[in-house]
Amino acid sequence: MTGATDRPGGELASGLLDPELWSTYPYPLLARLRAEAPMAWHRERGFWAVSRHADVLAIETDAATFCAGKGILVDEIGTTFEAPPTILHADPPLHTRYRRLVQPGFRPSVIRALEPAVRARARTLVERLPLGEAVDILTELAVPLPIQVIAEMLGVDEAEWGRIHEWSEAAIPGATDWPAERRQQLLGEMVTYLVTATAQRRAEPRSDVLSELALASLDGDQLSDTELAMFLVQLLVAGNETTRNLIAGGLVAFAEQPDQWERLTAQPDLVPIAVEEMLRWTSPVICFLRTATRDTEVGNQPVAEGEPLLMLFASANRDEEVFGPSAARFDIGRDPNPHLAFGFGNHFCLGAALARMEARLVLEELLARADRFEVAGPVERTGSSVIAGIRHAALRLHPA
Numbered sequence: 001m002t003g004a005t006d007r008p009g010g011e012l013a014s015g016l017l018d019p020e021l022w023s024t025y026p027y028p029l030l031a032r033l034r035a036e037a038p039m040a041w042h043r044e045r046g047f048w049a050v051s052r053h054a055d056v057l058a059i060e061t062d063a064a065t066f067c068a069g070k071g072i073l074v075d076e077i078g079t080t081f082e083a084p085p086t087i088l089h090a091d092p093p094l095h096t097r098y099r100r101l102v103q104p105g106f107r108p109s110v111i112r113a114l115e116p117a118v119r120a121r122a123r124t125l126v127e128r129l130p131l132g133e134a135v136d137i138l139t140e141l142a143v144p145l146p147i148q149v150i151a152e153m154l155g156v157d158e159a160e161w162g163r164i165h166e167w168s169e170a171a172i173p174g175a176t177d178w179p180a181e182r183r184q185q186l187l188g189e190m191v192t193y194l195v196t197a198t199a200q201r202r203a204e205p206r207s208d209v210l211s212e213l214a215l216a217s218l219d220g221d222q223l224s225d226t227e228l229a230m231f232l233v234q235l236l237v238a239g240n241e242t243t244r245n246l247i248a249g250g251l252v253a254f255a256e257q258p259d260q261w262e263r264l265t266a267q268p269d270l271v272p273i274a275v276e277e278m279l280r281w282t283s284p285v286i287c288f289l290r291t292a293t294r295d296t297e298v299g300n301q302p303v304a305e306g307e308p309l310l311m312l313f314a315s316a317n318r319d320e321e322v323f324g325p326s327a328a329r330f331d332i333g334r335d336p337n338p339h340l341a342f343g344f345g346n347h348f349c350l351g352a353a354l355a356r357m358e359a360r361l362v363l364e365e366l367l368a369r370a371d372r373f374e375v376a377g378p379v380e381r382t383g384s385s386v387i388a389g390i391r392h393a394a395l396r397l398h399p400a
């Protein structure tokens, strides 16, 4: 085995967790990693940074060799979990059991049934956007829509919707600069609310996904209250921050490359393909971690049992080997587009269809309202190295 100091890419990888990198422009560093050290050892925190599409895919498709149970975030390296804190941390066979129990709540007919309500919410928000003046696309559209949609899907009382935003912000490392005590207090409130709501649904089911999940059972097997609360917390978080940044980041991309919006107005049937490009381009989840369960190799680099590997989706999605010379261009006609924004394999995003639908409906509603739009102020990004977050983005819309 190579010693930690002989391992490749240490200099390059050491910049990877710097908030400054993610709040500005990470792509030159990611491109250098892919070219010079596709498997780069992060000396300070002890993990492999995996930047090529093929290597990320190899890890994602081999859950036996690369487990999630020892942590999915760099901050979790070295932590031991008695039970998986989220479904994302579960490995087979437990993970398979979770998926079988929760998947029915996300089946295509459930998502399709939500479309009219989601469209109405998207339309109301888009119609309220002022034309001809700078508007913060986060506060007016990208933040409220996913919160409304996930809350509506679960059947959370409308009175709680404002709190969901705070709860979800509290759960994402680096999303805010709130003190740890405030975050803990909000997370506690969220769990209490969800546990109470679950008990209510078990007693008096309604026609919502919360009831469906509370009552889901398979061969007599049911999710326990703790498992369900854990899963619901994750849904509130996963369904919010990611979709928000997909919408905000995608619209910023269109504003910065107006020829692509022009193309979409001329060819609105490109909308679903454009959503895939928004996903590739924004990569709302920057990375997740796995741990090698045995000595192995990734991209010809020996990896020892117990070593963590950080799968950089944001880099894989710009890999020239897969996306060709136009990898660094926002091209809404890109097809095929095998991006990894939703991950791959057994943990593939459960909410992918919902997120795709939200982004599609936003584009469709905006096409009816805006002929073109432009950036009208600085785009402020968070420094999170997990979620590609945008705090503020002022755009100016011009009427269709």
Ligand code: HEM
Pocket (backbone or CB within 6 Å): 060, 087, 088, 089, 099, 150, 234, 235, 238, 239, 240, 242, 243, 246, 283, 284, 285, 288, 340, 341, 342, 343, 344, 345, 346, 347, 348, 349, 350, 351, 352, 354, 355
């Ligand atoms: C643009 C929006 C979204 C993006 C980019 C995204 C991305 C991801 C990624 C990268 C994973 C991990 C996949 C892996 O490790 O291979 C994941 C898992 C997951 N996502 Fe999403 N997600 C989005 C929206 C949503 C929504 C709207 C929901 C729910 C309403 C959701 C629920 C989940 C759940 C439950 C998992 C865990 C699946 C498992 O571990 O089996 N996501 N997502």
